[in-house]
Amino acid sequence: MFEHGIPFELNSRVRRLVAPNPGVMTGPGTNTYLIGREQVAVLDPGPDLPEHIDAILESVGDRIRWIVATHTHPDHSPAWQALQRETGAQVIGAPPWDDMFQDDTFNPDTPVQHDDVLQTPEFTLRAIHTPGHVGNHFCYLLEEEGMVFAGDHIMNGSTVVIIPPSGDMKAYIESLQLLLTYNVKTIAPGHGDVIAEPREAIDWLVAHRLKREGKVVAALEQVGDASVEELLPHVYDDVDKSLYRMAALSLTAHLIKLQKDGRARHWPNAERWELTRS
Numbered sequence: 001m002f003e004h005g006i007p008f009e010l011n012s013r014v015r016r017l018v019a020p021n022p023g024v025m026t027g028p029g030t031n032t033y034l035i036g037r038e039q040v041a042v043l044d045p046g047p048d049l050p051e052h053i054d055a056i057l058e059s060v061g062d063r064i065r066w067i068v069a070t071h072t073h074p075d076h077s078p079a080w081q082a083l084q085r086e087t088g089a090q091v092i093g094a095p096p097w098d099d100m101f102q103d104d105t106f107n108p109d110t111p112v113q114h115d116d117v118l119q120t121p122e123f124t125l126r127a128i129h130t131p132g133h134v135g136n137h138f139c140y141l142l143e144e145e146g147m148v149f150a151g152d153h154i155m156n157g158s159t160v161v162i163i164p165p166s167g168d169m170k171a172y173i174e175s176l177q178l179l180l181t182y183n184v185k186t187i188a189p190g191h192g193d194v195i196a197e198p199r200e201a202i203d204w205l206v207a208h209r210l211k212r213e214g215k216v217v218a219a220l221e222q223v224g225d226a227s228v229e230e231l232l233p234h235v236y237d238d239v240d241k242s243l244y245r246m247a248a249l250s251l252t253a254h255l256i257k258l259q260k261d262g263r264a265r266h267w268p269n270a271e272r273w274e275l276t277r278s
């Protein structure tokens with residue numbers, strides 16, 4: 001199912017091709033989705049790895065009309081350039097923000113807007129702006145199948161890192177809830193297998209984030225004012241220390257959310273956080 005280089009059929013309109021970039025942050029590898037049969041949209045072309053680009057071109061090279069990116073992290077978008085060069089396909093997505101870990105080469109023909117629709121004879125693909133993981137993140141709903149391509153908004157098997165400054169925990173939770181307002185039957189994530197119970201999965205994710213937020217508040221109550229580094233072992237006592245660098249990003253995103261909610265404040269000069277007293 002996650003064999004590299006061989007497309008796996010998910011339904012009559014969609015095949016999945018997994019990039020050979022497995023890892024802690026990418027699971028079995030980045031999922032590239034091939035949507036359509038006669039005229040194909042390549043959604044999340046993936047990392048700039050020749051064997052992955054060759055596999056995409058061998059499968060559908062003569063039929064690629066669109067290249068669509070959920071966001072511009074290096075494991076999702078960079079192969080756009082080689083594919084565009086080979087096929088002349090139209091590139092759809094949101095340009096990278098001035099942010100960490102971005103594919104600065106990404107240069108869409110069509111900067112996507114919320115609710116934009118790609119209508120082809122075979123399928124309808126609707127863009128849904130889902131800031132949170134990063135600010136320029138879009139999910140895409142394949143309306144005929146009720147399948148939402150979730151990029152890094154929702155992963156199967158690992159927790160999404162929220163990456164400030166453009167990543168935003170408050171926006172993330174709101175973007176999760178936004179997906180439930182659409183007719184979503186399955187979630188096709190950027191990493192891992194298709195999720196068949198979208199409502200349960202999203203409810204769990206929101207609850208998981210709010211539980212983590214509860215641990216941030218409890219830690220600030222216990223420690224008083226503290227730096228992100230001092231809070232990490234309290235808030236992520238269930239997470240291996242090798243993941244602390246990434247956890248620090250999500251922790252900062254939680255603190256920024258608490259600040260926006262009026263529950264925490266930040267001492268920028270000292271890089272310390274504390275709860276607001278009411």
Ligand SMILES: [Zn+2]
Nearest residue numbers: 071073133152
């Ligand atoms: Zn990402």
